Structures are given as C-alpha cells and as structure tokens.
Amino acid sequence: MDGAITWHELITSDVEAATRFYTELLGLELETADMGDFQYPMLQKDGRTHAGFVPKPAEAQAPSHWYPYVQADDVDAAVERAKELGAQVYMGPAEVSERLRFAVLGDPHHASFGVMTWSEEPPTGVFAWDELYAEDVEAAKSFYGGVFGWTTSPAPFEGYRFFDAGETHIAGLMKKTDELPHSAWGTYFSTGDVDASTARAQELGATVMVPPTPLADVGRFAVLADPTGAAFGLYVQLD
Numbered sequence: 001m002d003g004a005i006t007w008h009e010l011i012t013s014d015v016e017a018a019t020r021f022y023t024e025l026l027g028l029e030l031e032t033a034d035m036g037d038f039q040y041p042m043l044q045k046d047g048r049t050h051a052g053f054v055p056k057p058a059e060a061q062a063p064s065h066w067y068p069y070v071q072a073d074d075v076d077a078a079v080e081r082a083k084e085l086g087a088q089v090y091m092g093p094a095e096v097s098e099r100l101r102f103a104v105l106g107d108p109h110h111a112s113f114g115v116m117t118w119s120e121e122p123p124t125g126v127f128a129w130d131e132l133y134a135e136d137v138e139a140a141k142s143f144y145g146g147v148f149g150w151t152t153s154p155a156p157f158e159g160y161r162f163f164d165a166g167e168t169h170i171a172g173l174m175k176k177t178d179e180l181p182h183s184a185w186g187t188y189f190s191t192g193d194v195d196a197s198t199a200r201a202q203e204l205g206a207t208v209m210v211p212p213t214p215l216a217d218v219g220r221f222a223v224l225a226d227p228t229g230a231a232f233g234l235y236v237q238l239d
Contacts, residue, residue, distance in 0.1 A: 003148045003165030005130055006122035007069035008051040008187055009104075009114060011060075012228045015041060015053045018064070021204050021226050025197065026126065026189060035096075048123040062112075064230035066187045067104075068130045068171070069114035070148055071122070075101045078115045082107075082147045107143055109135040109183035128190040128235040131172030132163070135183045140173060156216065186223070188233035194220045197234050201226075 012018040019041050023030050029044040042049040056064060072078040075093045082105050083089065090112070092103030102116040111132060134140035141161075144150045150163045152173060163171040176183055191197040195212045202208065205227035212222045212234075219237045226232060 001165060001168070002071055002073050003150060003170060004071045004122065004168070005068045005127075005170060006071045006118055007114065007116060008066060008127055008130075009069065010051065010053050010064065010066050010230055011056050011062075011112070012053060012064040012230060013056050014064075014228045015055050018053055018226060018228050018230070019043075021201075021206070021228075025201050025204055025206075026191075028126070043126065045123075045126055050123045050126040062110075064226070064228040065112065065184060066230055066232055067112040067114060067185050068187060069102065069116045072115045072117060072148070075103055075115050075117050078147055079103045079105065082115075082143075085143050085146050087143075087147075107183065108139065111183035111185050113185060126190060127187060128237070129172065129188040129233070130170075131174060131186050131188075133174060133176035133180055133184050133186060135176055137161075137173060137175055140183065184231075186231060186233060188221065188235040191234045191236055194222050194234045194236050198222045198224065201234075 010018055019030055022043060031042050031044040031049055033040040041053045043051045079089060079093055086108035088106040090104045090106060093101060095101045099119040102114055104114045106112050132140055141152050150165055152161045153164050155162050159174055161173045162169045163173055198212050201224050206224045208224050210223035212220060214220050219235055221233055221235045223233045
C-alpha cells in the first residue's frame with residue numbers, strides 16, 4: 001500500500017555487534033546480500049527478510065539509530081516533494097533491482113526516514129509499531145502529509161496521535177522529550193513477553209530506558225538502547 005511502512009534499517013557504529021544482538025534477542029536468522037561494494041546483513045524470519053544494517057560513516061555525528069522506509073509508487077517524485085518541504089537527501093534515489101528503488105532522507109527536523117518502491121508484500125511479524133518523536137508536531141503533520149498524503153487522527157492516549165494512510169493507522173506521532181536532541185523515529189519489535197525480552201536484552205548488553213510498562217489495557221512495552229546505543233522498543237499486544 002502506498003504510504004505504508006514496509007522496511008526498517010539500522011545505521012550503526014558496529015554492524016557485527018548489532019546483528020549479533022538482535023538475532024540472539026529475537027531468535028532470528030541473518031541473511032547477507034552482496035551489494036557489490038558492500039555486504040548488507042538482514043534480519044530473516046520464516047524465509048522473509050525484515051530489516052537491514054548499514055555501517056555509520058566515521059564522519060557522521062548522529063548516534064546509531066533505527067529508521068523506517070515508507071512505500072511510494074514513485075520514489076523520485078516523493079523525494080522531490082520532500083526536498084521542496086525542507087528535507088535533506090542522504091542517499092539516492094538509487095535502484096537495487098527492477099523491483100526495488102529507494103532513497104534515505106532527513107525531515108526538516110533531522111529525523112531519518114527512507115522511501116522505497118517494493119513490488120513484494122511487506123513482511124510482518126517482527127516489527128510491531130513505529131512512532132515519530134517530533135520537535136514540532138504541527139510541522140511534522142504538514143511535512144509527512146505533503147510527502148506521503150498521511151493524515152492524523154486522535155489516539156486514546158494523552159499527547160499522542162496516529163499517522164494514517166486512508167483508514168489505516170501507519171505510525172504514531174508525539175512531542176519529543178527534552179532528552180532527544182532533535183526529532184527521531186522510534187521502532188518497536190514484537191515479543192510474546194516484554195519483561196522476559198527486556199531481561200534478555202540486558203543480558204546481551206542493552207540499557208533500559210523505559211522499563212516494562214502497561215499501555216492502558218491494550219498492551220505492554222519497554223524502551224531500551226542496544227549495545228551500539230540505538231534506541232528500540234519491545235511491545236506485546238494484550239488479548
């Protein structure tokens with residue numbers, strides 16, 4: 001679906017440490033694609049790849065971080081709209097194959113995100129949710145609405161809204177905390193037991209930022225930083 005989040009990527013200071021951490025934590029396998037001038041490790045489950053890992057350039061000042069890719073029928077047109085609305089282009093647009101074209105950008109408040117066309121059905125079962133911690137919520141609504149046609153709707157949590165593509169909730173939107181230097185996307189992994197997964201993550205070198213916490217009566221979540229410093233969440237939806 002145009003406007004859906006279909007892929008995730010971690011830009012990290014230590015690809016080897018990051019891949020080891022997430023495969024062990026989530027019980028996933030690793031598949032590596034030969035991209036010619038570099039190797040691209042990807043998380044794999046049930047024969048499908050779900051996310052990739054790229055090394056952080058030595059000159060990059062941003063810490064390790066996850067970011068989502070949004071499906072667009074025309075990557076080049078989406079990039080041009082984003083540039084007109086104040087985005088920076090970090091990479092691309094570039095073609096991986098006849099079925100895949102992508103670009104990586106930063107929104108006007110420096111939150112990284114990607115744009116891609118992908119002819120396959122997006123994989124499910126590994127990522128639970130994405131949310132934008134925005135420096136300026138109204139500006140974020142205008143920017144992502146202008147690039148992807150997203151609208152927003154109220155959520156049953158104070159200070160929180162949904163980004164929507166049509167009638168589908170795509171991601172969350174909230175005001176960033178003072179601890180974040182600028183806007184950033186956050187991603188949550190699915191788990192059957194947030195408390196057990198949090199404990200296991202700590203054993204593997206993660207730091208707990210938000211301990212396991214109930215989310216009203218719909219789920220339970222935690223937020224951590226992996227051994228390379230990238231923030232991520234764990235989430236389980238309650239029956």
